Structures are given as structure tokens and as C-alpha cells.
Amino acid sequence: MKNIKILSLLFLTVLLLNACKKDKTEEPVPTGPSTTVVTNISGMVMDTWGYPIQGVTVTCGTQTRTTDYNGTYSFLGLTVPKDRCILKFEKASYYTVSRAVMPKSGSYTQTEITLIPYSWTNSSSASFASSSAYTMYLGSTGCEIDFPANAWINEGSGLTYSGDVTVYAAFLDPTDMNYGKYAPGGLMIGKTTATDEVMIQPYTGLIVEVFGTSGEKLNLDPNAKANATVRFQIPTNMQANAPADIELWDFDMTAGVAGAGGSAAKQGDKYVGEVIHFSSWTCENICTGLPAIINGKVTDGTNPIAGVPMVVGSSIVYTDINGNFSQKVPAGINVPVGIKPGYLGNTQNPLFIGPLTNEEVYQIPSDFVLTTISYITGQLVNCTGTPVQGNVIFNSYSQMSSSPTDATGHFSIPVSTSMMYGYLIAHGNTTTTEQYINIMSLPYDAGQITLCPPIPTGPNQITFNGTLYNSFTENSSEVYMGNMTSIYLYDPITYDHIQLQLNGITTGTYTIDTANVYVNGTVGGSTSGTHFESAAGGTITVTKFNPVGGLIEGTFTAVCRLTGYSYTGKFSVVRGQDIRK
Known part of the structure; x- marks a missing residue:
């Protein structure tokens, strides 16, 4: 059995780099048949400070939802592709994020998304005339973008644009343990130009949005044949082992994975490459071989904890009702695994696991343990009092946590022992309800929460x-x-x-x-x-x-x-x- 050591982040980041090679002859990641499943998707959208964001437009296929004042949303009884479904999150003054999730047939798929505001520390803005070439420097991040002159179109109409251009750009740092909360994609999977799906490892990235004077979205004009040059800053701890050449990837909304879109060359502490359009671009290396699987468990020292967000590589996954989690990862590299930083006050260092071999299934021998927590419990029932399954979210505005129910509708949401009040938002039985609770003491029993299918209302x-x-x-x-x-x-x-x-x-x-x-x-x-x-x-x-x-x-x-x-x-x-x- 492999030894697992809690190491310093500096040393482990170097270890993380050694096994991914630039090699397009590797075995593709196998994918299942293109069938559909019926699932329920329930989740939270937060800002970079961990507060819920109201009014976010969430799109899945042809259906759209808007987050409530608790930052929550749900798609209930949704038919999606079996392999993965794609969610898109949009709100003014925030960068748009697209995320792929692996749907659970007939069950509840949890999500937690962080939207980056334009005012974020690693974000910068610039304005210039479309008729002029312009170089944008992203503050202290070290990233730079050279924009060409007279090369813009209105993204909506496809017409040539002339006027002032406003750009917002944010640096995506994969050494940040919160990277999986805001980075595009989320599955560590990419599709090469040969259509093979492969496991990939991020080194650096940018997300860029461009607007005209009336707020219309702009992009590079393909007819102008004038690309933009991007200089991506490589994080300090990754520079020594960064490969000389690396693939550029953006998110493929059809495939639900990163799509190869060119390459970049290492020049000093940066990767330099040309892009033909703007959205999110990441520099990621293709990892050889077939993926491995990491399994683990989270408890409070005695009992399993459901709904805990776990960082596994550059992905976020959740523990099930038995406290277990599982995630595919690239073989041949060291993968960070840990409870999401800040979750219920968590300050534990991640474990680094690996390198794993092709198709190896690795069970972490020791449970992750969350201490100084308590629980909010209850049961979801329908209008006749029959138990129903669902997902329940607790929002105190300073902390958010959630838990799926078991087969009898019972839930147990972990909360910090200092919680005094908040909202319970329950998704299930094709509907959503919420209630405010004053917590006089913990653990707190919320009793039965009734979920009745929606009925017509109005006018209001x-x-x-x-x-x-x-x-x-x-x-x-x-x-x-x-x-x-x-x-x-x-x-x-x-x-x-x-x-x-x-x-x-x-x-x-x-x-x-x-x-x-x-x-x-x-x-x-x-x-x-x-x-x-x-x-x-x-x-x-x-x-x-x-x-x-x-x-x-x-x-x-x-x-x-x-x-x-x-x-x-x-x-x-x-x-x-x-x-x-």
C-alpha cells in the first residue's frame, strides 16, 4: 500500500508535475454509450468570499433556473446525457462559468460553484479603442494579453464592431486549493483534435470577457485572421518542471470537457501562445495511460458525514449518505485530496496520493475527520406524509452546507457548533421549499419538512x-x-x-x-x-x-x-x- 504523507504545499506541488507528458499516442479515456438518464441537480452558487449569490442564471440544456436569495437552485426530474451534463452560470459583473457534472440516475447530483466577480484580487480590466492594438497587464499576476487592432465582432450579431472595447480578465491558478470551485470544466478530462478523451493536468489559465460600449459581448473576428497573443504566468511552484510545450484548452459546451485549441511554448516563467477567440483558456498537459480511481471517506470520528465537498485534483466531489467519495484521476501523477478549505472551519492540509498506475483503484486507508461540528436533522415527506428523497441545504450566510437524504427521506446536515440561525432549503418531490430556523441548541431536529408538488399561483x-x-x-x-x-x-x-x-x-x-x-x-x-x-x-x-x-x-x-x-x-x-x- 502506498504511503500517504501530509507534506508542505511547496514540495508537493513539485511532485505533482513529474508524470504528465506531452504525448498524443496515449490510450483514450473510455466513455459510455450516449444514452440519457433522469436525475435531479441541486446546488449552491457563491462568491469568492463564500457568500451566496442571488439572481444567477443557471442553464442546463434548454432549461433555465435563477438562484434564490440563498444562492440555491434545482433542476428536478431532468433528462440529461448519461455520461455528463453541462451547467452554465451567468450573472452581470461576474465571469461566466460552465461546469460538467456526472449525473446520478434517479438520484440527486450536488453542485457547488464559485463565480468570480470582476473585482476579484486576481482580476483586472482595461479599455481601449478597437482600432488600436493594445497590451493588457493583469496586475500582479504576471499575465499579459496582446490584442490586435481592427479585429472585433459583435458576438451576438456577427457584425464587425468599431468603438471602445472593455476587457475583464482573471488569472486561474491551479495551485490554489479552491481552483476546482471556479475553474471551467471540473472533470480533469479533455478532448484532443483527434476526438480522443484524455485526462489532463492544469498548469495555468485565464478567463477573459470582452464588451462593447453598449454592453454587447465581443470576440475576435475570424475573418480578420488576427489572433491575440497571451502570456500565461506559470505559478512559482510549477515552473521548474513545467514542460517546454503545452496544449491550450477551452471548454467544449457540446462534449462537456476541455477542447484542445492550440499550443503554447514556455518562455521564462510564462507560457506564450495565440488564441483565436476569448472565453476561458487553460494550459494543461495530457497525462498518459488510463485513469485511476481514488476512494475515501469522511467521518466525525464515529459517524459518516454526507455532503462534504472534497477537493480531488482539480475537481470537487461530494460524500454520499455513507460518507464515501470517489473520483477518477490521471494515472502517474501525485493528486491532492482533502476537505475543501474553509468548509465548516476546516484547516486540514491535503494529502497527496500517488503516483497511481493505470486503472488502479486506491482506497485511502484513513478517514478524513471533521471535528467540532454538530448536525441539523430532519425528514422530507410529501403532502400525505410519505417519505421522499431529496437534497437539503443549510444557509447561515456565513456558512453553507448540504446533505442528500437516505431512502427514508432522513437527512443530517453538518454545521459548525456556533450556528444559531439560518435557512433550510429542501429540494425533492419535483418542488422546493425553505424554512427559517432558530437553533436554540445543537444537534437540532427540524422535524418533518413537507414537499408538495407545485400548484398554479397568481396573479401577484x-x-x-x-x-x-x-x-x-x-x-x-x-x-x-x-x-x-x-x-x-x-x-x-x-x-x-x-x-x-x-x-x-x-x-x-x-x-x-x-x-x-x-x-x-x-x-x-x-x-x-x-x-x-x-x-x-x-x-x-x-x-x-x-x-x-x-x-x-x-x-x-x-x-x-x-x-x-x-x-x-x-x-x-x-x-x-x-x-x-
């Missing part, structure tokens, strides 16, 4: 000072403190929102008193919109008040105590899980 609207607003597409409601009802209507595009509160849980008319009964919010956009608060004397009329999973509907009439404007509206929302105090 407000007419404020004569103007109608009716784009409230993300809406929720819950009963708390036993007899208080909260209703929230939200427009994720404009950020308009309405908050209604009632001091009751039945149908009837409630008189607004500004303390226990009110209709407050903002309309007209987040920057130039109008904030309103209801004056005493208006009414909220509830015409339907059903149990959890059913509808709460009604109307309201009020006058804004700030402006004197009158407003009326309608609400129709699904009653969410009651908040337990």
Missing part, C-alpha cells in the same frame, strides 16, 4: 400611484410564532419586492396597524425606485388560507405614509413550511 401584483407592477416571480409565505403570517413577493430582475404581514392564520379582513399588519416594499427598481410603507387604516383581505403546500390568496388596499400615494394589489402564494420557534 401591485398598482402603485397608478402604475401596475406584476413581475413578481419568486414568492413565498410562512406562518411563524404560531399565529403570524409573512408573505413575500419578489421580482429578481428589478429587485422590486412586497412584504405583507398578518397577525392571524385564517381567512378574513385584517386592518393595517403598521406594527403587526402591514404592506411594505419597493417598486420601480432597486436604484431609482420608490420605497413604501403602509399607513394605518388600510386592509388586507385573505380569501384562501390553506395548510402547508396549499394557497394563501387575497387582496390589499393601502396608502403610503411616506408619500401619500395609494396602492392596491393581489397575492397568491404557496404556504411554505411553518417556522418552528
Whole structure:
């Protein structure tokens, strides 16, 4: 059995480089038949500081979702290719990321994505005239890009572009243990020009996005035949063993893996190559032989822990309900394996495993152990109380963690022992629900969480000072403190929102008193919109008040105590899980 040692990052990074060779005669990675499976994909999107990002557009095939204010999303009952499915994550002021995941048939596939903001430490921006050649220096990262003159097109229309050009570019450093959270692809697999799929190892990379004066996406004009020259900085710990020549790769949205797109030559501490378009480009070496498999387990010292994000090479994988994880890796190299840095306060150094032989299956002999944690437990059931399977996410805004359920709907989410409150977001039974919890003590039992299939709602609207607003597409409601009802209507595009509160849980008319009964919010956009608060004397009329999973509907009439404007509206929302105090 191979010895596993916890070594210094400097020494291990050097070890990581020794076995990948530039050789296109290696055996291809075998792939399965191109069939489909039905799966459920549930996940979180966070920024580089670990906070959830709301309003991210997530695309899988022809279907689209938008992350909620907990940064979560789900695709339920989704038919995808058996081998891998491709997710695309987009939001203004963040770099777009595409990620391939291996779907679990009939089960839940967990994901965790980090979107890099344009303001990130390793990100830079520049503006110049399209008629001029320009060299962009990426701050202290050491990367440089030479842009050609008169070589731009509007990516959407394909028409030649003339005007100012704005570029955002970020350095992707594979020695960063968080690389697998934000790098494109995620599977350590590439497709060569000969269509063979191979295992690859990253050395450096850039992600680049280009815009015109009206915010339109730009790219290099293929008809101009003027490529851009990119000088990629090689991380210090990788320079000594970096090969003289290396392949350039971008992400192939069709194949779901990195696609070979040229080569770069080592010049000093940089790789220099030419690119024909801009997206993400990485310098990665092809690893010879067939892939090996690394298996491992995470426990709290006694019990297995589900849903733990594990860094394996440049990929992120999750432990299953039994605390186990498994990942294909290139043979012949040393692979870092460890709990994701910062997860529930984790500061453990990674193990470096290998080199492994072709098709070797290696079981890590010692479990990874997370200490000073506790659990939030519960069970998912449908409207009739029958257990259902799913995935449950806990968000405290300072920490996020998740866990799949077992076959009986039970879940056990690991949390730090300092947790006091947060949201539980449950995905299952073709629907999603959330509830706010106050954690008086740990471990915390959330009880049964009811997941009822979605039912039609609407309309949800407000007419404020004569103007109608009716784009409230993300809406929720819950009963708390036993007899208080909260209703929230939200427009994720404009950020308009309405908050209604009632001091009751039945149908009837409630008189607004500004303390226990009110209709407050903002309309007209987040920057130039109008904030309103209801004056005493208006009414909220509830015409339907059903149990959890059913509808709460009604109307309201009020006058804004700030402006004197009158407003009326309608609400129709699904009653969410009651908040337990």
C-alpha cells in the first residue's frame, strides 16, 4: 500500500508535475454509450468570499433556473446525457462559468460553484479603442494579453464592431486549493483534435470577457485572421518542471470537457501562445495511460458525514449518505485530496496520493475527520406524509452546507457548533421549499419538512400611484410564532419586492396597524425606485388560507405614509413550511 504523507504545499506541488507528458499516442479515456438518464441537480452558487449569490442564471440544456436569495437552485426530474451534463452560470459583473457534472440516475447530483466577480484580487480590466492594438497587464499576476487592432465582432450579431472595447480578465491558478470551485470544466478530462478523451493536468489559465460600449459581448473576428497573443504566468511552484510545450484548452459546451485549441511554448516563467477567440483558456498537459480511481471517506470520528465537498485534483466531489467519495484521476501523477478549505472551519492540509498506475483503484486507508461540528436533522415527506428523497441545504450566510437524504427521506446536515440561525432549503418531490430556523441548541431536529408538488399561483401584483407592477416571480409565505403570517413577493430582475404581514392564520379582513399588519416594499427598481410603507387604516383581505403546500390568496388596499400615494394589489402564494420557534 502506498504511503500517504501530509507534506508542505511547496514540495508537493513539485511532485505533482513529474508524470504528465506531452504525448498524443496515449490510450483514450473510455466513455459510455450516449444514452440519457433522469436525475435531479441541486446546488449552491457563491462568491469568492463564500457568500451566496442571488439572481444567477443557471442553464442546463434548454432549461433555465435563477438562484434564490440563498444562492440555491434545482433542476428536478431532468433528462440529461448519461455520461455528463453541462451547467452554465451567468450573472452581470461576474465571469461566466460552465461546469460538467456526472449525473446520478434517479438520484440527486450536488453542485457547488464559485463565480468570480470582476473585482476579484486576481482580476483586472482595461479599455481601449478597437482600432488600436493594445497590451493588457493583469496586475500582479504576471499575465499579459496582446490584442490586435481592427479585429472585433459583435458576438451576438456577427457584425464587425468599431468603438471602445472593455476587457475583464482573471488569472486561474491551479495551485490554489479552491481552483476546482471556479475553474471551467471540473472533470480533469479533455478532448484532443483527434476526438480522443484524455485526462489532463492544469498548469495555468485565464478567463477573459470582452464588451462593447453598449454592453454587447465581443470576440475576435475570424475573418480578420488576427489572433491575440497571451502570456500565461506559470505559478512559482510549477515552473521548474513545467514542460517546454503545452496544449491550450477551452471548454467544449457540446462534449462537456476541455477542447484542445492550440499550443503554447514556455518562455521564462510564462507560457506564450495565440488564441483565436476569448472565453476561458487553460494550459494543461495530457497525462498518459488510463485513469485511476481514488476512494475515501469522511467521518466525525464515529459517524459518516454526507455532503462534504472534497477537493480531488482539480475537481470537487461530494460524500454520499455513507460518507464515501470517489473520483477518477490521471494515472502517474501525485493528486491532492482533502476537505475543501474553509468548509465548516476546516484547516486540514491535503494529502497527496500517488503516483497511481493505470486503472488502479486506491482506497485511502484513513478517514478524513471533521471535528467540532454538530448536525441539523430532519425528514422530507410529501403532502400525505410519505417519505421522499431529496437534497437539503443549510444557509447561515456565513456558512453553507448540504446533505442528500437516505431512502427514508432522513437527512443530517453538518454545521459548525456556533450556528444559531439560518435557512433550510429542501429540494425533492419535483418542488422546493425553505424554512427559517432558530437553533436554540445543537444537534437540532427540524422535524418533518413537507414537499408538495407545485400548484398554479397568481396573479401577484401591485398598482402603485397608478402604475401596475406584476413581475413578481419568486414568492413565498410562512406562518411563524404560531399565529403570524409573512408573505413575500419578489421580482429578481428589478429587485422590486412586497412584504405583507398578518397577525392571524385564517381567512378574513385584517386592518393595517403598521406594527403587526402591514404592506411594505419597493417598486420601480432597486436604484431609482420608490420605497413604501403602509399607513394605518388600510386592509388586507385573505380569501384562501390553506395548510402547508396549499394557497394563501387575497387582496390589499393601502396608502403610503411616506408619500401619500395609494396602492392596491393581489397575492397568491404557496404556504411554505411553518417556522418552528
